[in-house]
Amino acid sequence: MWQAIQARETGRTPCNSFANQLKSRRISSLQLCNRKDFVSPHRGAVNSLQVDLTEGRYLLSGASDGSAAVFDTQRATDSEASGLIEKHKCVFSVDKGHEHGHRFAVSSAVWYPIDTGLFVTGSFDHLIKVWDTNTAQAVVDFKMPGKVYRTAMSSLAMSHTLIAAGTEDVQVRLCDIASGAFSHTLSGHRDGVMSVEWSTSSEWVLYTGGCDGAIRFWDIRRAGCFRVLDQSVTQLGVRPPILKHSAVSTKVSAEKSSSGAKNRLKTLHTRPSVEKARQKRLHPGMLSTLDRATAHYGVVTGLKATNDGMYLLSAGKNKAVGYSIGCNTLLNFETGRLQTSKAIQMATSDDPALVFVPCMKTVKAFGMWSGRTTLMFRGHYESVNTCCFNSTDQELYTSGADRQILVWSPGGSVEGEMDQDEEAAEDKDNWSD
């Protein structure tokens, strides 16, 4: 550490690589935090977690008992064990008892991306509600045709305030907070839509994953979906050699070799600009065979676009996959069993070198490029629904059916405590002298 600081001080390590090295070192030492504790007010499975996008400070949770709560991740409300364990009680919560509260499970709770003044909840009671954070009152609600599985808002959007909603219905609806009405209805899926995710590179692009196993890309300025990911046609990104006798390509990648394995997650790489031209050419009259392609066998339970806008991760029946957005490179993650009946929420580190995926009672972290499990987080008593990465502190928050919200933080804080204990002992010795 001191050497790293020394290297930064003399300008040998560039600032950003110093920060990245340190972050990834911290992330690789994530462990169950024994200093920080969220006191969960939820009496049902926690289905959704999100840290706000502006300050990276407030955690929003939604649970099956119809409640949603906000926690301050930075400032503890009180502490236990002489200041060593910080208790974070929720700042406020809204539940069934609230006059506007949801009647059934909250499946999704997301922050308004521009500030923390609003948040959005979607529930099995067919409603999506927009809440004013300061007054804890619902200000707008949208009546959906069925249970709401997932809602999403674009973190980039400067020109729209649309909530994308995936419901039991085959259509994906975009709800406009500004007008209080549906602005778009996106048709294409043949079954309910369990996962929706906005692109992190364009404010107009939306990804949706349905119970029919399809992942569709939408440009909301145009009619119809412009791309359907196909698990059977994946390009590995090797460029055609121009010389026949060219040296052996290094690109016999690990990506393909794992495709035969049984238990997997997928990553899809998303590639904008270059590929876009080609996509657009195809767009309006997409071939019907292409339109029927599936990304997973069975339900697509989770989608996650990485921060750098380059990749899309999807979780489906017993596997998670990464797609390179645009070129459809496929990388499967060896996940083991995954929950299939419920939407799951994946997370990635900033790099994005690690992918966090809830796998039954554990959360696994996969290497983004290798597809291999690098870390396992065991701590929940029942299946985990959601994980959420807080890049401010490099902390991982997970929650699931056991109603707990667990904090996984970089290791090393333990030693501090021992330190103090020992010193206390030392002091005593001095007194006894």
Added chain:
Amino acid sequence: MSVWNYVVTAQKPTSVTHSCVGNFTSPQELNLIVAKCTRIEIHLLTPQGLEAILDVPLYGRIATLELFRPHGEAQDLLFIATEGYKFCVLQWDSESSELITRAMGDVADRIGRQTDNGQIGIIDPDCRFIGLHLYDGLFKVIPFDNKGQLKEAYNIRLEELQVLDIKFLYGCAKPTIAVLYQDNKDARHVKTYEVSQKEKDFVEGPWSQNNLDNGADLLIPVPSPLCGVLIIGEETIVYCSANALKAIPIRSSITKAYGRVDVDGSRYLLGDHAGLIHLLVITHEKEKVTGLKMELLGETSIASTISYLDNAVVFIGSSYGDSQLIKLNMQPDASGSYVEIIEKYVNLGPIVDFCVVDLERQGQGQVVTCSGAYKDGSLRIVRNGIGINEQASVELPGIKGIWSLKSSIDDAFDTFLVVSFISETRILAMNIEDELEDTEIEGFLSQVQTLFCHDAVYNQLVQITSNSVRLVSSTTRQLRNKWDAPAGFTVNVATANASQVLLATGGGHLVYIEIGDGTLTEVKHAQLEYEVSCLDINPTGDNPNYSQLAAVGMWTDISVRIFVLPDLTLFTKEQLGGEIIPRSVLLCALEGISYLLCALGDGHLLNFQLDTSTGELRDRKKVSLGTQPITLRTFSSKSATHVFAASDRPSVIYSNNKKLIYSNVNLKEVSHMCPFNSGAFPDSLAIAREGELTIGTIDEIQKLHIRTIPIGEHARRICHQEQTRTFAICSLRNQPSAEESEMHFVRLLDDRDFEFLATYPLDAFEYGCSILSCSFTDDKNVYYCVGTSYVLPEENEPTKGRILVFVVEEGKLQLVAEKETKGSVYSLNAFNGKLLAAINQKIQLYKWTLRDDGTRELQSECGHHGHILALYVQTRGDFIVVGDLMKSISLLIYKHEEGAIEEIARDYNASWMTAVGILDDDTYLGADNCYNLFTVKRHSEAATDEERCRMEVVGEYHIGEFVNRFRHGSLVTRLPDSETSQIPTMIFGTVNGVIGVMASLPQEQYAFLEKLQTSMRKVIKGVGGLSHEQWRSFKNEKRSADARSFLDGDLIESFMDLSRRKMEEISKGMDVQVEELYKRVEELTRLH
């Protein structure tokens, strides 16, 4: 201090990051272009050496710098890309000697993650593409069209995520890149891609090379006809092309820079991490490469860039030591080195720590920095103003004037020193023992005050008194001729040069006399309407003995007039304005430009550019040098002419880049000065001050004076102890041969001669992290406290460290106490007579207790947890300000009653800190990892708990420099009566060798200057069309916001360099007089 801050650089960046050579300013001229992070310097190669042509700031941190020549151009263009994803193409306009922007643009992308290994910017040798690698997984291409114009950029996906280097290959039909990358398993490979212009994509290239040296991280493309690429590793160098592969092993070294020697690319200079320069030769038979050869040439500074200029002269740019101009000799010298260092360019970077001291105890701050790294480490003493090194002095009160005289006009040295008093004149001369003693010049009058003295042609001396002008032979010392003032008139003021005398008597009579061989001829007499206050006929033309012009300052109408000699016809008259009479005028030529300087009785100085043919006075500027009347006199140092302004705050006026610069002389009050170049005191000045006459030499003429103390090792931390007059440093020495590569020391230095007095070696693996001079409650001694850390290779986070307490006894370090800690001691502060240490996550307070046996020890009193790493700590009273590794600033308080430390407020932003400072009780300053400065304010009176606990960000600014340290203090002497003396300042030091000053202004002044800054932005356009507003706006990974509560002093002070027309434009826009603006800006320059 306050939240309204003014940031200005006192020392520009000195660390060289990039350089390139080409024909930039004209097709025939060879230029060296040097990038110093945020500045570009353009030099011209002349037979005499490098001549600086231009030095301009760039509103961005330079990431790449390349010269290229599109088809059809006769000279090179300069391509620059900044770390802020802007690029520009610059061209030299030889008519206006300015840079013009050919193209510019923004290459930022919404997607992608910025590269860890730095940005790469390359240009196809055939000028078809510019290639940029800015984000992992993307390669951006900016194509040229047929006319050499840039077209729209596009991205190409690059599968290789960990790219180490990319270069365009020579001699390829289609533009081809070679990519050096690392795979998932940390193995390194090179592969090639062709850029397909039509597809806007890559096509697999002609060859690839797998499993290279693990340390390979540099590619050198080899020009035609050989083509291919050199892959520089730590243990091998490989030449690789489609049809050849040659490798040689090398002595393990990390190559940092390369420079191509020949156009055909058969020889290269490689500079490594230890500062060794090697020559790499590609042996070939015609176009077939037969092998590689490597030869050690010698040692230089650790190079960050190498540019081969011409005739075996090479520029070595360094960020760790002084940059150098070297010559490679054909034959080795006695030590076997082929390298001869011709010139050195001072580099302060990286400044990792510094302290502000007043060694001479004159109220003038000096900065002592820990500069350089590795073997090029040094201490630098940076001082504002010019020092006089006293050689001799005699007590002589009441001096009214001094002049030096030669024994013959051709003599190189001065012999006599004429000292005038109110009613006598004494003549001093050097005797055989090199002592000054009284002597006599028989022809001179010695019972009266001398008004002026000078050497005259034909080996004569001239003395002017109130009644007469006396011409004396310098050989016989006898009077040769005499001119008497008309009866009833006395000479009031007089001046002379080698062949002319001009004097004024009461009643406004001006008399012009020419000196001949034994003759004094009154050539002209003129009657002026008012009394004359001062005169000058210093020759500025080609003839050093004869002046064409005379400058005359007048009483009553407060004007200065220029007369043509010998006719005394009025050439120009300039009203000075105001009521203060001119007390000294001077005609001089500095760097070939003629100036008229005119000093007023209240310490102000007016300067004009003088057109000697028309007599026109242009570019009037007024500055304040002191508060007392000024006497002006020229002198020369290092064959350049400078002006000495003697007053209560003596200054030297000199010209740099054709701009007048005023630099303080580090003496308190000087009434008179004359150059005195004698055999015993060569190049000295005789200075009359405070009742004594001093003879001394003058420092090199520059504003900031930097003295280098090379220590040959890397100093990390420094502190000064006034009581023992010592410095202590933590340093490390690299030992390439030994098992354990680094050795760490605590060293004690004398603060006068900077000799090592004592050394305390630290344990194996023990690093010195912090150092402090402090004293404790109930103990009179002053101690040095050193915080250390045991850095074990297997540990990520140090778990053990020490605090060592030393006392200085008889110039030695005596260890009096040591305390083991559970982590590295990142920071130490004196705190209420106790010691406050930052140890890993924790802040720990130690008290200094007396044991039964009379010895002392550190005993821990209380601590505070809750940081990721508490790296930077500052204290004020009971407050503790902690700069965390990644969690911004938090404020702690020590509660005396409870004996506990508690957090009272924090900034919840995720800033990665690099330095913190305390401005006042409620306002704190931080510098972050993204080169920003920000201030936070605590709201102790706020109503809610939440508001009290949260510090509000009140100021944000992008400084574009990595700040390592803030310290309170000032580089300049503060005069009690000047306005600027009330302004508190802070000094900071950065990685690029910048020493900056931050001043807290009153809000009214801030508002005024903010307006000025806004107007300046409109008038001064950034090089390459880059926007100043954008450059200074706060930015980090998450957001960017306009700068607030900070002003860019560098921009504001550049007002003084503007042409009159532009000044007027600004003044009109602001509705403030130019003079007023100038005065207010000039006051600010006094801060540094």
